[in-house]
Amino acid sequence: MQETVRRYSNHFVTYVRENVTLNRQPTIWFFALLIGLAVAHAAIGFRELILIVQWLAYRTGSEELFPQLALLPWWQVLALPTLGGVLIGLFLQNVMRSQRMLGVADVIEARTLYAGRINIKTALLNAIGTSASLGVGASAGREGPVVHLGAAVASEIGQRLGYSGVVTRTLLGCGVAAAVSASFNAPLAGVLFALEVVLGHYALRAFGPIVISSVVAAVTSRIYLGEFPAFIVPVDTLTSYWEMPAFAMLGIICGLVAMIFMRAIMYTDDLASSIECPLWLRPAIGGLMLGAMGIVFPQVLGVGYGATDAALNGKFGFYLLISLIVMKTAATAITLASRFGGGVFSPSLYLGAMTGGAFGIMAASFFPDQATSHSAYALVGMGAVSAAVLGAPISTTLIVFELTGEWKLSVAVLVAVSIATVLTQSQLGKSFFHWQLERRGLQVREGAHAYILKMIRVRDVMETPEGLAGDRDGSPYLTADTPLSDALKLFDEAGVDAVLVYSNDSGEDPIGRITHANALKAFNRALIERNVEEHR
Numbered sequence: 001m002q003e004t005v006r007r008y009s010n011h012f013v014t015y016v017r018e019n020v021t022l023n024r025q026p027t028i029w030f031f032a033l034l035i036g037l038a039v040a041h042a043a044i045g046f047r048e049l050i051l052i053v054q055w056l057a058y059r060t061g062s063e064e065l066f067p068q069l070a071l072l073p074w075w076q077v078l079a080l081p082t083l084g085g086v087l088i089g090l091f092l093q094n095v096m097r098s099q100r101m102l103g104v105a106d107v108i109e110a111r112t113l114y115a116g117r118i119n120i121k122t123a124l125l126n127a128i129g130t131s132a133s134l135g136v137g138a139s140a141g142r143e144g145p146v147v148h149l150g151a152a153v154a155s156e157i158g159q160r161l162g163y164s165g166v167v168t169r170t171l172l173g174c175g176v177a178a179a180v181s182a183s184f185n186a187p188l189a190g191v192l193f194a195l196e197v198v199l200g201h202y203a204l205r206a207f208g209p210i211v212i213s214s215v216v217a218a219v220t221s222r223i224y225l226g227e228f229p230a231f232i233v234p235v236d237t238l239t240s241y242w243e244m245p246a247f248a249m250l251g252i253i254c255g256l257v258a259m260i261f262m263r264a265i266m267y268t269d270d271l272a273s274s275i276e277c278p279l280w281l282r283p284a285i286g287g288l289m290l291g292a293m294g295i296v297f298p299q300v301l302g303v304g305y306g307a308t309d310a311a312l313n314g315k316f317g318f319y320l321l322i323s324l325i326v327m328k329t330a331a332t333a334i335t336l337a338s339r340f341g342g343g344v345f346s347p348s349l350y351l352g353a354m355t356g357g358a359f360g361i362m363a364a365s366f367f368p369d370q371a372t373s374h375s376a377y378a379l380v381g382m383g384a385v386s387a388a389v390l391g392a393p394i395s396t397t398l399i400v401f402e403l404t405g406e407w408k409l410s411v412a413v414l415v416a417v418s419i420a421t422v423l424t425q426s427q428l429g430k431s432f433f434h435w436q437l438e439r440r441g442l443q444v445r446e447g448a449h450a451y452i453l454k455m456i457r458v459r460d461v462m463e464t465p466e467g468l469a470g471d472r473d474g475s476p477y478l479t480a481d482t483p484l485s486d487a488l489k490l491f492d493e494a495g496v497d498a499v500l501v502y503s504n505d506s507g508e509d510p511i512g513r514i515t516h517a518n519a520l521k522a523f524n525r526a527l528i529e530r531n532v533e534e535h536r
Contacts (some may be wrong), residue, residue: 152175
């Protein structure tokens with residue numbers, strides 16, 4: 001029976017490869033629908049896996065973790081993240097080849113350098129490790145690993161069907177949109193997040209399939225989880241448009257909070273990397289620190305949706321809100337530096353809600369008859385901080401609206417989001433994801449010309465004429481894996497028109513030759529192809 005199923009499956013794949021062309025958009029739409037279904041179930045499974053681990057650790061399957069933590073003895077709150085950290089460390093050291101958890105930045109890197117190809121086995125292992133991290137109390141979000149998992153599912157489908165290039169990247173966007181849509185019940189935001197953050201363009205060729213995947217994933221998620229928004233916010237309309245300066249001021253404060261948050265993560269990661277420590281022990285130390293923080297502030301552990309909801313509904317006082325801003329920033333920085341899995345979107349929502357709630361209390365104390373409710377300011381702050389951190393003002397604004405079902409404050413949200421994003425970009429010049437990529441040497445935000453030079457390798461351009469021979473002593477040469485940027489730099493510095501190519505630095509005989517003219521032609525051709533992809 002299994003052999004028969006395998007044989008018919010292979011026949012189907014072969015038929016698709018031989019009879020389906022890349023220009024048949026209806027075919028791509030069909031596979032976009034399949035991706036939406038597959039990714040929605042993967043996202044739901046990931047969410048349930050987090051809750052299973054959380055129930056095993058804390059005996060609660062609710063996303064509101066902190067009320068249960070407040071009931072546990074202090075030693076248990078301290079011990080559980082620590083023991084979980086030991087397990088995560090052993091998992092990283094012995095199972096994960098990357099020795100770190102993966103997220104949105106890795107999806108952007110795959111789109112940029114690897115034509116949208118992501119290893120599905122690595123993604124599944126990453127999902128297991130991240131769900132365990134969040135289940136034991138790691139202070140991070142679930143959106144990064146969900147996006148990576150969704151992108152990997154879409155990439156696997158594309159590779160199985162023999163697609164490459166433009167279509168593979170489009171299907172990658174389908175997986176990202178479906179993951180965001182299913183995870184947050186936000187189909188509009190899923191579409192725009194995939195286009196704005198991952199693909200980096202709004203080409204019509206990609207728009208249709210991505211919309212299909214996002215809608216299918218949202219419908220599937222609502223069948224399983226219901227049609228309720230993630231947060232129920234008791235917000236009325238604006239009390240007065242004279243409050244706009246207050247929302248503008250909130251945007252400035254949220255921009256500062258976002259910058260401090262990002263710098264704290266990077267500084268803590270640099271500090272942790274500079275300390276010699278066995279990999280398996282790093283998450284255990286981080287878990288011990290998180291547990292110590294959780295004894296006093298249980299609201300900072302886990303994904304944080306329960307605490308965010310409490311802030312949106314005005315259940316926290318001013319001093320607690322200020323304290324949680326500081327503690328959540330520290331907890332997330334420790335979590336990521338300790339190699340626990342998780343993303344930054346949920347912590348950004350958390351920090352925004354706390355910042356907006358605290359600002360709303362102050363505004364009400366100064367102008368009691370003019371200020372809108374604390375919940376309104378918390379909602380606006382939630383959008384402003386997350387937009388500034390992710391560098392995606394359009395999609396994150398829509399995510400906030402779809403998470404809360406509240407559209408009455410659209411003008412206020414747009415004012416704060418735009419100010420926070422512009423302020424962060426003017427000071428840092430990059431989003432959190434681009435910051436991560438630049439630390440790996442990948443300049444995505446500077447345009448296609450910057451990363452195409454890293455994407456194309458010498459092996460893709462070299463000629464292989466017969467009878468090649470040469471001596472590398474004193475003569476310039478290149479290896480097959482050298483990026484095109486280094487090849488062009490060598491041509492300029494050496495002043496030669498062609499060099500030999502070897503398999504590696506210790507190779508005996510040359511395997512090819514690359515000319516300066518062919519390198520420039522390959523670069524120009526790739527630029528034209530990318531321009532066509534982004535504008536059709």
